[in-house]
Amino acid sequence: MTAVLDEHVTHHATLGGETQSRTEQVALGLFIAVPFLALLAAVPVAWGGWLGWTDVAIAVGMYYFTLLGITVGFHRLFTHKSYRPNRAVKIGIAVAGSMAIQGPLVRWVADHRKHHKFSDRDGDPHSPWKYGTSVGALIKGLWHAHMGWLFDEEQTNQRKYAPDLLKDRDLVRISKNFWAFVLISMLLPAVLGGLITWSWQGALTAFFWGSLIRVGLLHHVTWSINSICHAIGNRPFVSRDKSANVWWLAIPSGGESWHNLHHADPTCARHGVLRGQVDMSARLIWVFEKLGWVKEVRWPVAERIQSKLVSAQAPAAA
Template identity: 45%
Template sequence: MSVAEPRRKTLSSPYIHKLQRRHFLLFDVAPIVGTVAAVAFLWVHPFGWTEFALLAGMWLLTGLGITVGYHRLFTHRTFSTTPGVQAVLGSMAGQGPVISWVALHRRHHEFSDREGDPHSPNLSGGGMRGLLRGLVHSHFLWMRRHEYPNVVHYAPDLLRNRVLVRVTRHYHWWVALGLAVPALVGGLVELSWQGAVAGLLWGGFVRIFVLEHIVWAINSFLHRFGTRPYESRENSRNGGVFALLTLGEAWHNNHHAFPESPSFGLDWYRLDPGFWLIKALSAAGMAWNLKTPSAERRASRRVRPAGARS
């Protein structure tokens, strides 16, 4: 009787790398071009309250789609709810289809800051040269070409969910919707083609650009700089000063220490808008099974000062 080969954890082929390059150009490079175009368009249409509302509103909606939907719900199952809207809003962020994003992030946790981590800043050598190479790689360049995590291995639970599979298949349409909505709103509010173009640029391309770099900075800078209150096997750090801007994701060491927790701040006074939304959904009966760590478990993972007795 033949022995079945173990399931491959990653896939690599010229076709996959071609798709990765195309996604990199469309959804990582194009927002940079769109942001430059938005600045240039100021000569035609000045930045006003409509553009600010579209930028802030679309950033908040899609950002919550990433942190609450893609990350805390689908990747780590930190709470339960009816899936659907979260996956759509996360898809509109342009950071990849939900099932692929989850597979990548689960692999990151499995190999964090070790060989196999898709975006560690700590594997590019020592010294200033290694530091800069690692930061550039983990922040941006890793997306051009990398081993693709096998979704059958890393996300079999999501593959069994028909809603998430359908959302994943229509990923490009959701990104397009995230561009069309602010363009339509801008045009209707200002009743002009200039308003529509400004809405597309600021609520669409600039919003994607801003949110992407916020999320990427968690992968890069918060695996090099910040505080480390909890023991964890990798180099994750907290950057609490950026807590609001990242919707709570900046409590990155807390998250790596307790990945099952829907609260990344862990304490009420640590700002965590993503958890605020989850708590609001829970209070309304729309979220359940929240798994916050006990005080005893947190105390057991605390980093102790050198020389302290265990």
């Protein structure tokens, strides 16, 4: 009976199985294209007076709420086990990440774990170096790493790369009901805008900025970690791939763009470990720890970090 139940839970853990359906690809295309068109229209819409402080507050609040759901939740917790949360934090951060509209939790984690296993080598779902190192190949690879890979029909095997998540009923339920969190994420800004301004115009502009613009911007910032942060940037740490730090993405990505250290030490809860490297996600984990909501946080160890620096591994001069 247990075996049958486990198989049922595994099979229905996310929308779709190991092959992406045509319906999913169409839905994915719409959720990429529509927010992108909204981004293109953002300047004329704002210039026309359809942007107020309520819209800004809702858009920024929703952006960082869902961004941190991805960085602190999907990435540092569920993929890399950088800390151990209580059940409320686990569920809350999984919901927040689902509202970023980047796919069901189990599928997201499976993809990212596979990325780390084969980073910038054959088997990596989204390496910009997939087609070679020439300028033309890199341009094609950047497109693939940024968003092209999302449309691959063959999906990462979730049983192989995320078996621990498939054993957690809370996470399976959240992953399976991803569609519900998409609806909440898209409708909540409009509801807030309408209630705050008590007008249909307030609801409409809040939807434009807090849903469409926010989702489009968050998507492209997150995808830039896959593309830009594996193509250009500073590499102070030794890693077996081309992961790099891109400073100007640090604040919009919540600290994820300190990507070189992350690939050198994947389970570390803080990615920005050098002086001046702002890491908002690590700060939130620190707050959770101080409140007693998480424990066993894998903070950076000075000696370990020092040993991974490129300068520390260079041969001494004769």
